Amino acid sequence: DAKTTQPNSMESNEEEPVHLPCNHSTISGTDYIHWYRQLPSQGPEYVIHGLTSNVNNRMASLAIAEDRKSSTLILHRATLRDAAVYYCILRDPIANAGGTSYGKLTFGQGTILTVHP
Amino acid sequence: DAGVIQSPRHEVTEMGQEVTLRCKPISGHNSLFWYRQTMMRGLELLIYFNNNVPIDDSGMPEDRFSAKMPNASFSTLKIQPSEPRDSAVYFCASRQTLPARGRYEQYFGPGTRLTVT
Numbered sequence: 441d442a443k444t445t446q447p448n449s450m451e452s453n454e455e456e457p458v459h460l461p462c463n464h465s466t467i468s469g470t471d472y473i474h475w476y477r478q479l480p481s482q483g484p485e486y487v488i489h490g491l492t493s494n495v496n497n498r499m500a501s502l503a504i505a506e507d508r509k510s511s512t513l514i515l516h517r518a519t520l521r522d523a524a525v526y527y528c529i530l531r532d533p534i535a536n537a538g539g540t541s542y543g544k545l546t547f548g549q550g551t552i553l554t555v556h557p
Numbered sequence: 558d559a560g561v562i563q564s565p566r567h568e569v570t571e572m573g574q575e576v577t578l579r580c581k582p583i584s585g586h587n588s589l590f591w592y593r594q595t596m597m598r599g600l601e602l603l604i605y606f607n608n609n610v611p612i613d614d615s616g617m618p619e620d621r622f623s624a625k626m627p628n629a630s631f632s633t634l635k636i637q638p639s640e641p642r643d644s645a646v647y648f649c650a651s652r653q654t655l656p657a658r659g660r661y662e663q664y665f666g667p668g669t670r671l672t673v674t
Contacts, residue, residue: 472661483561483648483665484600527600531661543654543661544590544613547600 444528449552452518460513460551462528467508472531474545475502475513477524484527484547487513518555525550561666563649569672575637578669581630582651590650590663591624591634600648606632607654639673646670 445463452458464473475487488495488502495502501514515522527550531543562581570576582589590605604614606626626632636643650663
């Protein structure tokens with residue numbers, strides 16, 4: 441299983457950009473990079489995912505290195521509500537007899553993001 | 558859409574009692590996941606279903622745990638007999654699995670906080 445490495449914690453100030461790094465040096469060519477976050481006392485929520493190209497959505501941007509061995513989740517303007525645990529995950533391919541990949545997600549410890557007012 | 562619905566939200570029970578956790582996935586989703594989260598072990602995948610069929614139950618800790626999905630709109634996770642070490646937050650998540658498009662966004666419920674005394 442491909443694994444990811446993230447810093448245990450990071451801090452930011454409100455209204456400033458935040459760059460959350462993730463290393464995945466053993467990534468395979470077909471692994472998608474997923475980011476989830478978990479707000480206090482809630483279930484995880486999907487943030488963004490990508491394969492090779494950088495991706496943007498209303499929540500964040502995902503910058504993927506050219507060799508795909510690392511990626512960075514970018515929150516353009518942190519708010520207090522962005523304080524959460526952020527998980528970088530590589531989708532595990534699970535093939536059944538028919539060859540369809542169901543791709544389970546295995547969560548690591550994540551990065552605890554603290555946002556200061 | 559109401560999202561993934563879990564019940565009960567909180568459960569306190571005595572050691573040795575049977576506990577049943579319930580989950581209603583998002584309508585139209587064909588994959589369902591059960592996770593357990595503790596401070597020590599983080600977020601662990603217990604079992605997941607695709608089209609109501611269990612695909613991977615390697616995360617189920619022991620025979621005291623069982624999960625069923627009798628139809629596309631309902632799943633249960635049962636612990637019998639319960640033990641204090643089963644105390645955790647149990648999350649259910651659902652997904653519309655579209656392998657050809659690399660779509661694997663999971664939507665999590667609010668969780669059930671289980672305390673076994």
